[in-house]
Amino acid sequence: MSTENSEDVTILSTEDTKNTNFDTTLNKDNKIQVHIKTLENKKKTINMLEQFKEKAISLANKINNLKNSEHLKQALKQLNSIEAFIDATSNNDETLEDFTNPLKLWEKHKDSMSENLKRQLVNDHQEINIETIVDVVHNKCLVLLEQVVFSMGNHSLHPFGLPSPSHDANAPGGTGKTFLMSLLLASIQVKSLRVNVRVYLKSDPEADDFSNLLLQIENGDLHEDDDRKVNITNNLCTVVKDLKSLSDQIYPNLNTLHSENLTWLNERAIFTPKNDIAESINDSLLDQLPTEMEKYPSVDSVVELEDVVHYPVEFFHTLNPPGIPPHNLCLKIGAPIMVLRNLIPSKLCNGTRLRVKTLHKNIIEATIFTGCGMGETVFLPRIPLIPSDYHFQFKRLQFPVKVCFAITINKAQGQSLKVAGVDLRND
16 A cells, blocks of 8 residues: 655655554553652652651741740850850960869969959948958868869869868858858957056065966976865964864854944855855855844745645745845845846945845845945835746845855956955865
């Protein structure tokens, strides 16, 4: 079969026509397959893009969460600090050994580390010269540094080659008070008193000898016997053998004197170590006074009403606690007495001595002979007194005084006497 055309003539045989139709069919099938593969690839690509998109969104959310995280912020700060430290040290001539030697680091940076302490000290105490207490400030800085090291690993500064701080006033865990105390102690100068002013002003040789004797006893320079007793020279005192001799030496001819001539009693007293000994001496000397004795019984009662059935009043009468007048207070005109309570501050206080002038039924009239109220006449009433030496409480209504021919050594503190006796029979 042949085909003719005016422009192009193509002659195909029967075999050619069959082959051409077959090829055309093959080409169409191939295109369809290619198209199907292309569609499959596009679908896979779309699926991959969707998965990638989901992962990208999840990653973006995680990044946003990290940006708002405190841990990330803290890590960034630490990275910035490390970067700043590297930048700052990269331009220095210091070697790695300088950065790993704690002692060198301390010697170089101790002033900078103590800057806050110095500034705080200057603000609180402007009168203190900071240059004079630099060592104290550095010591305080070491104490704080040791606290940090101890909290991290239970170690002191010594294993790291650093100096150990002084903990005399700045122990670990101390407050600002101990730091201030150390500053004050750093500026305090200790001076000893070596001159007895009373001896120096009065130029009394006997008082000078007595002062030297006290210093020898205090320093342990005076010779002691086998029973650890010292011998006092006779020119400083008179040693007697019994209580009667001591009483006669301090209060001579007491039984022949009248109340008008008893002003010299103001300058005399006998010292004893115990209250019961003092009371026995007072009773003995009070009996020697030629004036008439008056007895004042107290009114004793319970503080709590439910104690009435447990403690009878007669039992309270037998009690004689320290610092409380006795149930039966015996007095005579002219006898020296001591106040046991603070009645009028600075004038009539606990320990003030007086001399009885007149004895009334409910009032004692007396003259003060010690302290700033010397020479004044006062009136003493009965007052309620509650002792605190027992496991129960009772109240005693009595004059707050005691006879004081003899007083305890404790009560003798602050008294000024010209003649004094000391009863040491029972050590």
